[in-house]
Amino acid sequence: MKKARLTLLLAVCLAAFRLSAQTPANPLWHEQKVKNYLPHMTVPEVRELLTRTDMVIIPIAALEQHGLHLPIGTDYLNGVERAKLVAQKTDVLVAPVLLVGQSPYHMEFPGTISLSAETIVKVHLEAVQSLLQHGFKRFLILNAHGGNKAICTYLVDRINQETAGIAVELAEAVAPFRTPSTLPKGKEKVFDRHAGVSETSSSLYLIPNLVRMDQAETARLFMPKHMEAMVPEVLDGDPTANLVFLAEGLKAKQTGKKTSAAEMSTTGVWGIGDLKAASAERGRDEAERFVDAAVKFIEKWKSLRPKN
Numbered sequence: 525m526k527k528a529r530l531t532l533l534l535a536v537c538l539a540a541f542r543l544s545a546q547t548p549a550n551p552l553w554h555e556q557k558v559k560n561y562l563p564h565m566t567v568p569e570v571r572e573l574l575t576r577t578d579m580v581i582i583p584i585a586a587l588e589q590h591g592l593h594l595p596i597g598t599d600y601l602n603g604v605e606r607a608k609l610v611a612q613k614t615d616v617l618v619a620p621v622l623l624v625g626q627s628p629y630h631m632e633f634p635g636t637i638s639l640s641a642e643t644i645v646k647v648h649l650e651a652v653q654s655l656l657q658h659g660f661k662r663f664l665i666l667n668a669h670g671g672n673k674a675i676c677t678y679l680v681d682r683i684n685q686e687t688a689g690i691a692v693e694l695a696e697a698v699a700p701f702r703t704p705s706t707l708p709k710g711k712e713k714v715f716d717r718h719a720g721v722s723e724t725s726s727s728l729y730l731i732p733n734l735v736r737m738d739q740a741e742t743a744r745l746f747m748p749k750h751m752e753a754m755v756p757e758v759l760d761g762d763p764t765a766n767l768v769f770l771a772e773g774l775k776a777k778q779t780g781k782k783t784s785a786a787e788m789s790t791t792g793v794w795g796i797g798d799l800k801a802a803s804a805e806r807g808r809d810e811a812e813r814f815v816d817a818a819v820k821f822i823e824k825w826k827s828l829r830p831k832n
């Protein structure tokens with residue numbers, strides 16, 4: 525009995541000593557390990573996931589100005605966070621490849637980094653080839669930045685035409701599964717695109733501590749007259765007005781169209797909505813409806829085409 529007590533005392537002393545001698549963790553490290561998120565996974569965990577799924581979400585991101593209140597990494601961070609939320613509800617790997625996207629029309633704002641469409645497609649195709657080698661086969665391309673839309677369509681086609689992989693654009697895939705928002709709508713529609721109320725709301729939910737609402741400033745916009753005249757029809761959802769408006773709007777300064785972000789906006793925000801109307805609740809509603817629709821699509825794809 526005495527010996528047992530002594531052993532216990534020794535064990536307690538040793539544990540206390542170890543605790544006091546422990547090196548404190550990096551004070552900047554606050555990330556929690558996230559399931560199915562490739563950068564956090566070990567090789568055995570990737571092997572194990574491969575026994576359950578052959579699907580990968582690849583967010584196609586951007587590092588670009590987002591007004592005075594949102595971080596440069598908004599699109600990268602929000603895209604990755606959405607993908608992680610999907611991967612907690614159904615088995616799919618989340619594999620971010622690049623932080624940077626195509627953003628030449630934001631280049632007058634410091635911090636923006638822009639790559640050519642060719643480079644972005646090439647890098648992602650090579651990444652897909654790596655993942656194919658390990659047994660992943662189906663790729664869900666999650667576009668996190670409007671300016672990457674054509675790149676995503678082209679990347680999906682290149683994967684499908686040139687590799688053993690099978691790819692879809694996630695936005696297109698989830699569209700039939702989306703449910704309408706149940707939140708009360710504002711009375712009138714206002715022009716709200718880049719870094720506006722909608723993107724600020726998403727960020728307030730997905731990356732709250734990086735949003736500087738104290739710095740949020742509603743922009744004054746200077747669109748070319750003929751574009752400004754189209755805005756009411758664009759807001760009404762007229763598809764032709766929308767098509768020709770976006771064909772010309774937000775283009776690099778050197779195109780001479782006078783529609784780069786700095787040429788059209790005092791702050792870099794392309795929208796005139798009151799940023800104070802942004803809310804985490806609206807962001808949560810949008811993110812949850814996206815995640816639910818993505819999970820439904822993935823489950824349906826799994827049943828339509830089981831993993832080999």
Ligand SMILES: [Zn+2]
Nearest residue numbers: 598599719723
């Ligand atoms: Zn953005």
